[in-house]
Amino acid sequence: MARITLRQLLDHAAEYGYGVPAFNINNMEQGLAIMAAADAVDAPVIIQASRGARQYANDVVLARLIDALVELYPHIPVCMHLDHGNNEATCVTAMQHGFTSVMMDGSLKEDGKTPADWDYNVGITRRVTEMAHYGGVSVEGELGVLGSLETGMGDKEDGHGAEGKLSHDQLLTNPDEAVKFVKETQVDALAIAMGTSHGAYKFTRKPDGAILAMHVIEEIHRRLPETHLVMHGSSSVPQELQDIINKYGGKMPQTWGVPVEEIQRGIKHGVRKINIDTDNRMAMTGQIRRILTENPGEFDPRKYLKPAMEAMTKLCKERLEQFGTAGQAGRIKPVSLSEMAKRYRSGELAPKIA
Numbered sequence: 592m593a594r595i596t597l598r599q600l601l602d603h604a605a606e607y608g609y610g611v612p613a614f615n616i617n618n619m620e621q622g623l624a625i626m627a628a629a630d631a632v633d634a635p636v637i638i639q640a641s642r643g644a645r646q647y648a649n650d651v652v653l654a655r656l657i658d659a660l661v662e663l664y665p666h667i668p669v670c671m672h673l674d675h676g677n678n679e680a681t682c683v684t685a686m687q688h689g690f691t692s693v694m695m696d697g698s699l700k701e702d703g704k705t706p707a708d709w710d711y712n713v714g715i716t717r718r719v720t721e722m723a724h725y726g727g728v729s730v731e732g733e734l735g736v737l738g739s740l741e742t743g744m745g746d747k748e749d750g751h752g753a754e755g756k757l758s759h760d761q762l763l764t765n766p767d768e769a770v771k772f773v774k775e776t777q778v779d780a781l782a783i784a785m786g787t788s789h790g791a792y793k794f795t796r797k798p799d800g801a802i803l804a805m806h807v808i809e810e811i812h813r814r815l816p817e818t819h820l821v822m823h824g825s826s827s828v829p830q831e832l833q834d835i836i837n838k839y840g841g842k843m844p845q846t847w848g849v850p851v852e853e854i855q856r857g858i859k860h861g862v863r864k865i866n867i868d869t870d871n872r873m874a875m876t877g878q879i880r881r882i883l884t885e886n887p888g889e890f891d892p893r894k895y896l897k898p899a900m901e902a903m904t905k906l907c908k909e910r911l912e913q914f915g916t917a918g919q920a921g922r923i924k925p926v927s928l929s930e931m932a933k934r935y936r937s938g939e940l941a942p943k944i945a
């Protein structure tokens with residue numbers, strides 16, 4: 592059994608100076624693809640499911656799927672994480688289905704659209720952290736609202752995300768507030784806003800410091816050196832994948848994502864979890880388009896899902912290598928949830944804030 596908590600994994604990543612991609616999952620093919628990549632490079636993995644993924648695949652199916660993946664690859668530590676939990680219930684039901692980590696995203700209200708105020712975010716995140724830690728489960732919180740520094744718009748693209756115009760203050764996490772937030776909520780990891788957004792359309796040009804504010808990460812890390820930082824919306828949206836999709840009938844306007852070298856810079860400054868969904872969606876879609884275009888008579892899903900899985904495996908492998916996750920699986924001895932719970936109770940896992 593190699594299920595592992597986010598806290599244990601990110602503590603290890605901090606100790607050895609690497610980052611861990613968190614790949615979103617919605618179905619068996621994505622699960623198999625992630626595990627094949629982790630196995631190929633001996634990396635621990637974070638597999639995360641959004642509320643949408645849980646509705647799509649069904650909690651019971653997802654839970655059994657993760658059991659199966661863990662059984663198939665007993666030497667790979669797997670953290671099963673809830674992406675963008677919107678209230679206490681979403682977090683608790685994830686824990687009931689074997690998630691070892693939950694995100695309570697209190698930066699937005701329950702509707703996943705309306706920016707929340709400080710008291711709401713601290714209150715709900717603190718409640719989830721208390722509950723989760725009793726069971727040894729890890730918690731990621733979020734401070735600041737994801738959205739574009741180019742347009743000032745929230746990131747409404749894929750269902751979750753703020754609607755309408757946001758202020759510069761909302762779009763960039765304030766370092767002083769970050770310190771207070773971690774202290775008051777006791778989260779294990781903190782997602783911050785610095786110009787990334789979900790989906791493919793993050794930037795209209797290769798991002799520089801004006802629209803991808805890596806200096807905010809560096810400042811927060813200076814103030815909170817022991818806190819694991821999380822970058823959402825961190826797909827790189829490779830040109831090559833845009834080209835494949837468009838070559839085979841797709842119509843994706845030219846766009847830019849988060850360059851891998853910027854993420855690597857973040858990893859030097861406390862970024863430990865890097866969320867990636869869009870790149871994998873694009874890798875799979877490109878191959879499905881290619882196969883169906885080249886073989887219009889094809890109707891066996893395996894014929895296009897297998898190349899789609901292989902493309903996803905290739906992308907996951909690249910990120911595991913680029914972030915330094917490769918080669919770390921064998922160095923981690925999973926700590927049980929009950930042992931983690933004891934450590935929270937003893938106070939030894941409380942955030943260390945100067």
Ligand SMILES: O=C(CO)COP(=O)(O)O
Nearest residue numbers: 790824825826866868869
């Ligand atoms: O942040 C994410 C999931 O929480 C995914 O981000 P991307 O859309 O950039 O892949």
Ligand SMILES: O=C[C@H](O)COP(=O)(O)O
Nearest residue numbers: 641643644749751789868
């Ligand atoms: O939050 C963003 C992730 O990419 C998950 O997206 P989703 O809510 O469409 O499943």
Ligand SMILES: [Zn+2]
Nearest residue numbers: 696698733737
């Ligand atoms: Zn969010």
Ligand SMILES: [Zn+2]
Nearest residue numbers: 789823824866
């Ligand atoms: Zn996200």
